[in-house]
Amino acid sequence: MDILEAFDLTRCAHSAAELAGVDEKTVARYVAIRDAGGDPFTPARRARGIDPFLGKIEELVANSQGRVRADVVHQRLVAMGFTGTDRTTRRAVAEAKAAWKAGHRRKYRPWTPEPGMWMQFDWGEGPRVGGRRTQLFCAWLSWSRFRVVLPAWDQTLGTLVSCVDATLRRIGGAPTYLLTDNPRTVTMDRVAGVPVRHPEIVAAGRYYGCKVETCEPFDPESKGGAEHTVKIAKADLVPTTANLLPAYSTFADLADACVEWCERVNARTHRETGAAPDVRLATELQHLHVLPAEPHAIALGEERLVDDDQTIRFGSVRYSTPDGHQGSKVWARVTGDELVIVGDTTAGLTEIARHVLSTPGSPRIDDAHYPHHPGGNLPRPPKVRARTPEEVAFLALGEGARRWLVEAAATGVTRIRVKMARAVELAAILDAGRVDDALGLAAIAGRFAEDDLASILDHLTSSGPPSDVVVADEAHSAQPGTSGWEVFGQ
Known part of the structure; x- marks a missing residue:
């Protein structure tokens, strides 16, 4: 600034140099930069070896609309005689891409939705349940930011209309427009850029009083609300190494998780509106259409x-x-x-x-x-129900008594009622818990004779609980055999 001030005072580079204490050429250089509209403090760009190839780099970036990779450009330049490193090429390609995007940047305009006008929806890949893929139907009410996520097995037309019906009924009304992308269930074809709607989805929209609209093909930014709903729903519901969620054992568990997620995000204050979607939904309901009493036939x-x-x-x-x-x-x-x-x-x-x-x-x-019925076609175990005071007293001893009765009846034991009365008498004399344990052991070992229960009680008193139980088998004999004599004389 001293140099420029001295020059403005004297209008002579020689005199300004003497006043500022610098060389005359320095004064002339700074004045020339200022007169050209430049910044004297910006260092001058040095010549680089890739400068002769900058035109080709800009051409490749423009033709690829900013998508070409730097390694591909470097191979082209090497074939043209460039001897520099790939690092130099990457820097030049990055500068060319930044300049191209600055001139071709997409222009956005803030969207201010009206209450009751728009609902956006889209599909997202859900978690696997039992090794099978699932889908997440994600809907977003634009004005209130109210979100609904429903799990499904597929993206067929019937499932789509069913999810739309369930979403509208959870919201409590239907908006004017439904915005989505262009799956085959919504857009069958495009003629001269005009989307041809699926007649069934048109009929379903007319049934609910909504008009189905689609975004531009391959342009998810034109329905960003639904895309963002899919993103955060997948981040919170699909088990990954980032959220450490456990896998879902059943489809019902996934449905419960979706309901819980919707309740949580809809009760949370939204950053853009400053209010919870549940609160704003109460206002938007006044602008929604009334739903028909029955769902559309396609959905059912x-x-x-x-x-x-x-x-x-x-x-x-x-x-x-x-x-x-x-x-x-x-x-x-x-x-x-x-x-x-x-x-x-x-x-x-x-x-x-x-x-x-x-x-x-x-x-x-x-x-x-049928959780209340045992599966398969095997014989059903008998239901033990006490009908007489004697039966009530016997079954009151515990689980061992019930098991003894079932096993004894299955093996055709005689005088069961007498033996049950004997067990009740022993329980009155001794501890009822010990008698119940003895009855359970008798049922396991298959001992239902007259004195077997008393014998087991004596054994439990003297030796304690047995380490193993030998099942009684009348076909087995404890008499030693004669197989050992076979080797005699050999």
């Missing part, structure tokens, strides 16, 4: 009535359903080689069962649907 399939044995008939084949739907209506639809059963639950219309399609005479019964 064919109506069936659940029998008392928790099964439905589809194609003359019985398929089981979970407990709690007896006597109620469910809906079944075929998806690929599977039958999907949808029921009306507290969370809305959700998938309650899924079976591989079968043929008449081969029912599909899932034992998990």
